Amino acid sequence: MQIKENNAHNFHINNILKRLEEKELDAMLVANFNNIYYLSGYLSTSFAFLIIKENPIIFVSGMDLENAHNTSSIDIVKYESYDKLIGYLKEEGIMNLAMESDLAASVYEKFKDFNLSFSDAISKERMIKTDDDIEKIVKATDIAHKSLLELDVRSKQEKGALEWECAYELGYLMRKNGASVESFDTIFASGPVSSLPHSTPRQAILETPVLVDYGCKFEGYCSDTTRTFIYTEKQEEISDIVLEAHDKAIDAVKEGVKACEVDKVARDIITEYGYGENFIHSTGHSLGLDIHENPSLSMKDQTVLENNMIVTIEPGIYLEGEFGIRIEDMVLVDKKGKLIGNLPQIL
Numbered sequence: 001m002q003i004k005e006n007n008a009h010n011f012h013i014n015n016i017l018k019r020l021e022e023k024e025l026d027a028m029l030v031a032n033f034n035n036i037y038y039l040s041g042y043l044s045t046s047f048a049f050l051i052i053k054e055n056p057i058i059f060v061s062g063m064d065l066e067n068a069h070n071t072s073s074i075d076i077v078k079y080e081s082y083d084k085l086i087g088y089l090k091e092e093g094i095m096n097l098a099m100e101s102d103l104a105a106s107v108y109e110k111f112k113d114f115n116l117s118f119s120d121a122i123s124k125e126r127m128i129k130t131d132d133d134i135e136k137i138v139k140a141t142d143i144a145h146k147s148l149l150e151l152d153v154r155s156k157q158e159k160g161a162l163e164w165e166c167a168y169e170l171g172y173l174m175r176k177n178g179a180s181v182e183s184f185d186t187i188f189a190s191g192p193v194s195s196l197p198h199s200t201p202r203q204a205i206l207e208t209p210v211l212v213d214y215g216c217k218f219e220g221y222c223s224d225t226t227r228t229f230i231y232t233e234k235q236e237e238i239s240d241i242v243l244e245a246h247d248k249a250i251d252a253v254k255e256g257v258k259a260c261e262v263d264k265v266a267r268d269i270i271t272e273y274g275y276g277e278n279f280i281h282s283t284g285h286s287l288g289l290d291i292h293e294n295p296s297l298s299m300k301d302q303t304v305l306e307n308n309m310i311v312t313i314e315p316g317i318y319l320e321g322e323f324g325i326r327i328e329d330m331v332l333v334d335k336k337g338k339l340i341g342n343l344p345q346i347l
Contacts (some may be wrong), residue, residue, distance in 0.1 A: 016039075019125075027094045028053075028099070029100075030051075035100070040073050041073050045064055048068070052098075057075050060079055123293070138340055153206075162207070165315060179216035183223060184291045187201070187212065187226075189211045193210060197324070208229075208230075210228070211325070215310075222287050225341070227347055242325045250343060253311065259296060267315075279316060284312035286312075288310065313329055313331055327345050
C-alpha cells in the first residue's frame with residue numbers, strides 16, 4: 001500500500017471518518033500525542049486536542065505553536081480554554097462525540113454536555129501499516145541490529161562489564177547509528193534475573209546467560225528485538241526449545257490467521273516439552289509509533305491478521321531462580337510471514 005507522504009494524513013483521517021459515520025458519531029476528540037502525530041505530522045511536547053471531523057483542526061498549546069506551524073498538515077489554532085474549545089464544538093453542531101479510552105477522567109468531565117462514546121477507530125487504522133511506516137520500522141530494526149553486533153555482548157561479559165553499562169552503551173550506539181531514542185527502557189538481564197521478563201539493568205557484573213530486549217525509534221517508529229546469549233548445556237537445551245517455538249510461530253503468521261492461533265503454535269510446542277507453565281506472557285504484539293499496539297498474539301485475541309500488519313514473535317521460558325531464555329523478532333504479515341532484519345537468532 002504505497003501512500004505519498006503528503007497524502008497519508010488525509011487517507012487515514014478519511015478512513016477514520018468513515019468508521020465514525022458508521023457509528024453515527026459527529027467527530028472525535030484526540031489528545032494522545034502519537035495519534036495526533038500519526039494524523040498530522042505534529043508531535044506535541046505539552047498538550048493538544050485534535051478534532052477529527054470533515055475539516056479537522058488542532059488546538060495547540062502556546063508553547064508548541066511554532067513547532068505545530070512547521071510540522072502539522074492540519075489547520076491549527078491556539079488553545080485558550082476548555083470553555084472556548086467546547087464552544088467551538090457546539091458552534092460546529094457536534095453533539096455525538098467520540099473520545100479515546102485513555103483520557104483522564106477529569107477531561108471526560110469537561111465534555112459531559114455531549115453524547116460521549118469511546119472509539120477505537122484510530123487504533124484500528126494504525127493496525128495496518130503503509131509502505132512508509134514499514135520502511136521506517138525496517139530502518140529502526142537495521143539500526144538496532146547493527147548496534148547490538150557492535151556492542152559485542154560476549155566480549156563485554158568476558159571483561160566483567162555491568163548490566164547498566166551495557167544497556168547505556170547500546171542506547172548510545174543506536175543513537176550514533178541514526179536512532180532518535182530507544183523504543184523502551186532497554187532490558188539487559190543476566191544470570192538469575194534473566195527469568196524476570198521485565199528485569200531492570202543492575203549495577204551488577206554480567207552473569208550467564210545474558211538476555212537483551214531492546215529497540216530504537218527511527219522517525220517515530222519502533223523496533224523490538226530480543227536475543228539471549230547462552231553459555232551452558234542446560235541453557236542451550238532451553239534455547240533450542242524456544243527457538244523451535246519462535247520459528248514455528250513465524251511460519252504460522254499469514255493473512256487470514258487469528259492472532260490467538262499463532263500464540264497457540266508457540267505455546268503448544270513449549271508445553272509439549274514440559275515448560276508450558278514457564279511461558280508466562282503472550283507470544284507477541286503489534287508495534288508502530290508505540291511499542292505495544294493492537295493486536296496482541298495472545299490466547300484470547302481473536303483478531304484476524306491482515307496484510308501489512310507487523311507483529312513480534314517472542315516466546316520464552318523462565319526458570320525461577322535460575323535463568324530465562326527469550327528470542328524475539330518482528331514479522332510483516334503477508335501471504336506468509338516475512339522476517340524483518342537479518343540478525344542471527346543465536347549469537
